[in-house]
Amino acid sequence: MINDLTPIATSTRADIVEIRIREYLSNKKLKTGDTLPTELELAEALDVSRNVLREALSRLRMLGLIETKKKRGMVLSAPDILGSFERVLNPQLMDENTMKDIFELRLVLELGMADLLYLRKTDKDIAELEQIVKKDKNADAEEFRISQEIAFHGKLYEITGNNTLKRFQTMLMPIFGFVLSNSHHSIKSGVSHSDLVQILKNGDRDSFSDAMREHLRPHIEFLKER
Amino acid sequence: MINDLTPIATSTRADIVEIRIREYLSNKKLKTGDTLPTELELAEALDVSRNVLREALSRLRMLGLIETKKKRGMVLSAPDILGSFERVLNPQLMDENTMKDIFELRLVLELGMADLLYLRKTDKDIAELEQIVKKDKNADAEEFRISQEIAFHGKLYEITGNNTLKRFQTMLMPIFGFVLSNSHHSIKSGVSHSDLVQILKNGDRDSFSDAMREHLRPHIEFLKER
Known part of the structure; x- marks a missing residue:
């Protein structure tokens, strides 16, 4: 091309x-x-x-x-493989296609991480997630909603126990935030953060995987417009 | 810690x-x-x-x-966000934990990409995958088996239509190859490349997602030992 x-x-x-x-x-x-x-x-x-x-x-x-x-x-020396990546990740300097690519990358990662979550989750992790979602009901203001999104999904990355994945997500956060605040979703998801925590606590990997997909459905629908 | x-x-x-x-x-x-x-x-x-x-x-x-x-x-200028990443990805200079992180990252990506595949696959893509898997039956030699792995999974990344994801995979290939050639799998997967192509051609997203997980099961089992 x-x-x-x-x-x-x-x-x-x-x-x-x-x-x-x-x-x-x-x-x-x-x-x-x-x-x-x-x-x-x-x-x-x-x-x-x-x-x-x-x-x-x-x-x-x-x-x-x-x-x-x-x-x-x-x-x-063993290079910090994400160090230089971090230096150039500035949403202001990123073209629109790269932003969209990164937003899709986030969806792919979250749709694919169920196995790592079930392999490594601890009771302490679940308790922390429960603390985070408690605040969700107050999340009316746009800005607060985004910070809740980041806290919840960020904790999931942490549970994977994969340090590269976790750092990757920390770096990409400003971009996720940017895309989130620029997207208008008429579609509502039927699965909340709180539902996801309950499934992670008591349900199996397959139910979680299906629920996560439903949770992310508004974003997946958004891709179809691309 | x-x-x-x-x-x-x-x-x-x-x-x-x-x-x-x-x-x-x-x-x-x-x-x-x-x-x-x-x-x-x-x-x-x-x-x-x-x-x-x-x-x-x-x-x-x-x-x-x-x-x-x-x-x-x-x-x-708009930086090439993966350019500097590429410069430091040298398996010889990577510590073992980073290698394992990257190997897991690959699994997460492939377990999570079903939606993008179903959104963007074309008949031409399927035909190309069919060409690739035809050679699978000759893949006895270790080296050839790895090149088939790379060709097949690489084509899947390409079908996602996500350029960042595709380039990411190209860069990580030497590391995947390194981990593959160092791992000994006693567990065999019940789903072959050829099975995956047939499902991608005629089956739905959920069947593909399950089949991909079964295909990657030896690697997922391997994680449990980590």
Whole structure:
């Protein structure tokens, strides 16, 4: 499709050096904790100035791929895979298609997490959910309704016990909020937060899965208009 | 939990300048296409050297947050939200917990995507899936089996029509492959790729959802051991 074509970005020297170093790490099969050549060695091998090299290294440091250790010099580190993602997630700078993609992604995650919930839920989790839904009946004001949405669904992500999933959701929250406050739902769901908690407490995985789908139905219907 | 505590990273001047500029963009509610102050203005306002400023700007350029336009100078751009994520996804540099998180994330996505599939599947998609599963019966060799897994499940992501989801999956593939080739499943699934295609073709969303869960059951059982 022609709208998948994006202009070729003009590469700076730092772009190229950054790519070369990443290729080098990959090809050499270097692992976390391994030492990198010195700045001088790298600059000579790549035939670039120290300034350009430092710019590229600064980027890799930002991504958490390298760190400088006392006495040992530069070593490879396990990057925080969501750290750089977090840096660019700004709803104001996001195009509409990406926003919609992310909103759908949220629905897919919540429709698919029942197994993890049933595998890892504890009595304490259920008690916390019950506390959260108690406040639902006061949720008339739009702003309060959104904060209740975030508290309830956020707690579900937490119960999955999957730290990457949980952090992912924390980052995407501003976008969910943005989409929620811009959507007008004439369709009402027949399943409330409170119903979901009761099923998670006493019902089985399949009933929960069906109930969650019914709970999210207004959003799923909304997708059909896309 | 104490294992959630990570050492406080030592910040360089470029780290701080990068954060300040991102805060500035956010606070000023700048949008895509808006012009940034010049390098000189920024260096003076932040009271830092041009070198440090350039290092920070280089990082933002790498993230796709700013670009330099002829005659207009630096402008804000819509970042490629997955671009920087892609840069750090290297299974060799990933710790075991993150790998497991990502493997679970994949299961959650595939268990939750039935609605998108039923909303967007076309006859052409089904025909392509049928082509893919034809080769399944030859999939004795481990390596070929993994490539069939990737082809089949990859096509499902494509059918969702969600570009972010699809790219996400492409990036995570090396990790899925890594986990797959390291896992030993004594449990066999009762539902094959070919069964799934037939249900997607002729069955309803609920039957597909149940069948997908049965197809992924060996992996779900594997989670219980975690």
